[in-house]
Amino acid sequence: MKLSYLYVKRLFLCGLIAFCLISPLSITGLLAQDTVQQVVPGRENLPAQEKKPYLIMISIDGFRWDLADKYNARFLKKMRSCGVEAKSMQPSYPSLTFPNHYAIITGLYPAHHGLVDNYFYDPKKQATYKVSNKNAVRDSSWYGGEPLWVLAEKAGMLTASFYWVGSEAAIDGVRPTYYYKYNEKIPIDSRISAVKSWLELPEAKRPHLITFYFPEVDHMEHLHGVDAPETAAAVKFVDQSIEQLYDSCKLTGLPINFIVLSDHGFANLDTTKYLSAPVLDTSHYLIRGGSALTHIYARDEVGQRGLSKLYKQLKLNATHYKVYKASKTPHFWHYRTKDDPNGRIGDIILVPYPPYSFYFGGRKGLGAHGFDNRLQDMQATFYCWGPAFKQHQQIKSFPNVAIYPMVARLLGIEIPKTLKIDGKIKTLAPILKEKDGH
Template sequence: MRVYTALLILFFPALLMAQVDISQHIVPGRSNSTRQQQKPYVILISADGFRNDFADKFQAKHLQQLRSSGVAAKGLIPSYPSLTFPNHYTLVTGLYPAHHGLVDNTFYDKKRKELYRLGNRKAVEDSSWYGGTPLWVLAEQQQMITASFYWVGSEAAVKGIRPTYYYRYNDSIDIDTRIQAVKEWLLLPEDKRPHLITFYLPQVDHEAHMYGTDAPQTEEAVHFVDESIGKLVRMTDSLKLPVNYIFLSDHGMINADTVNLLPMPAAIDTSKFKVPDGDVLVHLYAYDTNDVADAYQALKQQAVDYDVYRAKEVPARWHYGASDDWYQRIGDIILVPRAPKSFSFRKRRYQLAGKHGFDNALPEMQATFYAWGPAFRKQQQIAAFENVHVYPLIAKILGLNITEKIDGSLKVLKPILK
């Protein structure tokens, strides 16, 4: 599988600069308690952008077989906005993005007067941006060792805690090396062995962005992920440990309209509003709140192929309005394009063929959820559900006590457990 350099150069220059660090980081002095050594294991795998129909569309044979031995959901409903950073962090906190603080891949915090951007390594590793209690933090607080081969938030010491074993994100480590690392973790002495492992695969998202959802490159990426999961499962099964697998994705993908792009509306006065660059969601942060009403009315009158919302008027089903904005990071006004249209505020060398971030109710935005292992019922199909419910499911399997209020509920997925 080729290296996905082009897209990384386009979106993640700061991450590329940090690729020199391919070493495993280990937090010293930690051990599983005797009680936690008796617990089962969970490997949480995310294949970024793996839409809910991709396994069948492209005949991902390993995943088809594995899901048949466990649980398969019709879909996994991402939180709004259906973007990578907000949803990966929702999956491990059980909180909607407006409740955990990562409200977009790029957003502004008025109180801090700072911008959070997914390609800014300083921000990505700054724990003060992250709310909630990630699963690895919850586990480590209860003397259970964890490991991460990438996940949003795992490089920041949220509540002062990182996974015991973790890597800084880079695209330089090949898949066989990553799988070998998981094997070495599971072969550690019981007091040092992680019971929760997160594992992230970006390939499908990269290729679907570049070439669209029907392209042979996207099919190749799906097969790469499928083969990788097959290798990982064969390896872990050989160790004869009670490993439970959850394979999911953060969002789906749609073929974008790359011709009829939406320009910056004339009603936006950038001397009155801070406007971070966005294509599927645009935030307008007012320097003076007295300017919001007039701008809102002007934008409403001009709007074609996009919707305009004041923070207090956002659809309740998104959990993204003013009353949900715990960290005050959502724009005073947001612009939401109607898929497959998107905004383009600056000249780009080319437009991405596939996009996500749109209304999470759209069929094309639906993500994937499969689960198998000793904790799960066999050959069970379930309806689509919101991704906030994954957190209490994993906590239940690992016997962890949830210590803070979350948006997810165990009752939604409890029936899939034995």
């Protein structure tokens, strides 16, 4: 199926309005009214950082490991063959948007960095984090770890973000020098133009790390499923947009490196196999989470005393989903009580497996993610190319937390020994050229 760039854009925009009924990121975008670039004043690159490499890190939300081939993403297939292509990339658990974008940018598993779900409760704060709540999204107290832009800015290297989870919050008091509040009203041409303008700034003001985000594929998969023509059109739109971004950046003459990745994969759902969440006494228990992961929190001492009995009842009645105590989830998820210093994982969690999922009302979408990160459908994408990367390399699947130390090395930034991360440099160091390509 061959689709023109303008047709694909029109098709995406038609579906976007309907998707806003179920997409947390879309709701966040519609709530945000500010489309003006934010600039932190008074910053410049240190002279030692001005000659360091440039990197644009692009996330395609929901771009499952096989979508480039499934829908013939011509440009991405061309560029991955010139650089590095992973068989797939394993998301962190849960395979949700906010936890995984923040895992990639901090090198920490979700239980370690604090965003344990798109929607969760913090008993210590006695407050709920939800991606549609812009005040929570911009509150740095929810975010642990040190995002790559914070690491770079502390080292005297400027950064920019056209959307990434956490970029609107002053984490450890630091935001990217240039950033935008999340708002899908800004057209793609304007976003690409903004990136080019950043790269045309004088060396002292030019960002070396830029993050860029595409929501379109995830939108269409939620609404229509992985196999739908609308999803194919969204893949074409993103592929052509990245080509446009690449061509625009080439005009600057700078040696720019590119990483294209995704936060998670996607699974088709069967609307006849939606599950009802258990009915609980809400005076003693809270339910948070979503269709692929549901948290149950005891909200008082009565609830705490009843957890053991509740767990046994849920286990007895569970059909098409698994029931775990937070202290005894699968160890390879890194998602247990001992991993969770904030206590944000539910005391009990319910985990369905596709095509089954929980239903909490609203439109019944045909696709979802958030499921067990070992499932093939949940696997994500990783491609990269540019002067710092080796050419014509194919690598095996790896955990997404490994990106952080590799990017730090590429940019020539030391990770302080006091900063603990889960990602290992040995995982992706082999894809870098000697001396990081400069």
